[in-house]
Amino acid sequence: MCMQSLNRIEISRSALIHNFQICQRWADGAAIMPLVKADGYGHGMIDCARVFADQGAAAFGVAEAIEGVRLREAGITQPVLVLAGVMPLTLPLIVAARLTPVVSDPAILTELSSVAAGQSASVGVHLKLDAGMGRQGALPADFAELLDLARRLPHLRLDGVMAHFPLSDDRTSANSAEVLRTFMAATAPLADHGAGKCCLHLANSGGLFYVAGARLDMVRPGIALYGYYPDGAAGRVTAVPPPLRPAMRFASRIIQVRRLPEGRGLGYWHLFTTARPSVIAVLPVGYANGYLRNLSNRAQVLINGRRAPVVGRVSMNLTLVDVTDLPKVRVGDEAVLLGSQGEETITADEIADWMETISYEVLCLFGQLNERVLVD
Numbered sequence: 001m002c003m004q005s006l007n008r009i010e011i012s013r014s015a016l017i018h019n020f021q022i023c024q025r026w027a028d029g030a031a032i033m034p035l036v037k038a039d040g041y042g043h044g045m046i047d048c049a050r051v052f053a054d055q056g057a058a059a060f061g062v063a064e065a066i067e068g069v070r071l072r073e074a075g076i077t078q079p080v081l082v083l084a085g086v087m088p089l090t091l092p093l094i095v096a097a098r099l100t101p102v103v104s105d106p107a108i109l110t111e112l113s114s115v116a117a118g119q120s121a122s123v124g125v126h127l128k129l130d131a132g133m134g135r136q137g138a139l140p141a142d143f144a145e146l147l148d149l150a151r152r153l154p155h156l157r158l159d160g161v162m163a164h165f166p167l168s169d170d171r172t173s174a175n176s177a178e179v180l181r182t183f184m185a186a187t188a189p190l191a192d193h194g195a196g197k198c199c200l201h202l203a204n205s206g207g208l209f210y211v212a213g214a215r216l217d218m219v220r221p222g223i224a225l226y227g228y229y230p231d232g233a234a235g236r237v238t239a240v241p242p243p244l245r246p247a248m249r250f251a252s253r254i255i256q257v258r259r260l261p262e263g264r265g266l267g268y269w270h271l272f273t274t275a276r277p278s279v280i281a282v283l284p285v286g287y288a289n290g291y292l293r294n295l296s297n298r299a300q301v302l303i304n305g306r307r308a309p310v311v312g313r314v315s316m317n318l319t320l321v322d323v324t325d326l327p328k329v330r331v332g333d334e335a336v337l338l339g340s341q342g343e344e345t346i347t348a349d350e351i352a353d354w355m356e357t358i359s360y361e362v363l364c365l366f367g368q369l370n371e372r373v374l375v376d
């Protein structure tokens with residue numbers, strides 16, 4: 001009895017390990033904080049965190065406090081930095097779950113100190129500087145005051161200072177060097193206070209691979225750990241070997257093989273009309289699975305180790321593939337939407353081009369909308 005979806009996401013443990021080790025090599029002694037937000041970019045937050053913890057991850061990064069709570073419940077003991085959603089409403093949970101809030105606002109620091117006092121706890125905090133990202137973080141002009149407050153308030157321990165790069169995936173941009181300079185200038189006063197080991201961290205995957213001098217005490221790779229370059233296919237082409245290995249594979253099954261005459265309109269709006277007698281394979285996958293509607297008449301899938309074009313509208317749960325040129329396609333054959341089959345590979349960068357987005361979004365969508373298994 002088949003008790004599984006016909007669509008499945010396979011996550012390769014050995015690829016995750018390989019990628020962690022590549023990042024470690026680049027980190028050159030800096031600690032590694034894997035970003036496991038968005039359910040590990042769709043790869044499964046808890047499985048990934050366990051794999052990375054075994055490899056020596058120093059900390060983890062999540063977006064919201066509730067994700068950090070799930071990591072704690074799964075037995076993760078490393079510091080867990082909460083990068084978004086640190087606000088009065090979430091502070092009690094952050095303190096209770098021994099999470100590490102990233103704070104950029106003096107009012108939140110003050111509130112955090114009193115919540116910690118209420119729980120008789122001492123809370124490690126990381127401060128965020130807006131060194132050019134323009135999203136969160138204290139502006140450089142306000143940073144000294146924030147730093148001073150973090151040092152003075154009771155029940156708080158200043159464990160780290162961070163900023164984020166807006167353009168580290170663009171190797172030609174001068175912006176990253178400027179962000180690094182701004183960060184170093186704002187954190188220079190910390191060097192005079194020998195007291196603490198305050199962890200400075202700035203580099204995402206782009207910062208790790210492409211920005212000289214950005215590794216500092218800790219690096220924060222996300223996409224690289226899942227096997228992709230922040231600058232997409234270009235990054236893979238120019239990568240220093242060995243390359244990162246994509247960890248996600250998305251496979252479906254052919255549920256029907258139809259022989260159709262010339263001149264038949266296929267699916268909604270007859271977006272495709274057969275121009276010859278055709279063999280059309282039907283897949284039980286669609287935009288509900290993250291296989292977005294703009295892949296209609298545009299994407300390719302792998303069947304029996306060969307590429308075949310998606311024809312007609314991708315609908316909620318059905319996609320059609322023209323397999324006229326493929327030898328003997330049968331009901332039950334595997335169709336690979338992402339990943340390798342035989343000698344052929346479809347990467348998330350390629351799908352991202354078809355979807356007019358970036359690999360990050362493809363991985364989040366596929367991984368979070370389908371049944372997932374950890375393999376090898």
Ligand SMILES: *Cc1c(COP(=O)(O)O)cnc(C)c1O
Nearest residue numbers: 035164204205220221222223230
């Ligand atoms: C998501 C995130 C990262 C990881 O970025 P990648 O480009 O996936 O390596 C690093 N730092 C912060 C603050 C993030 O939000």
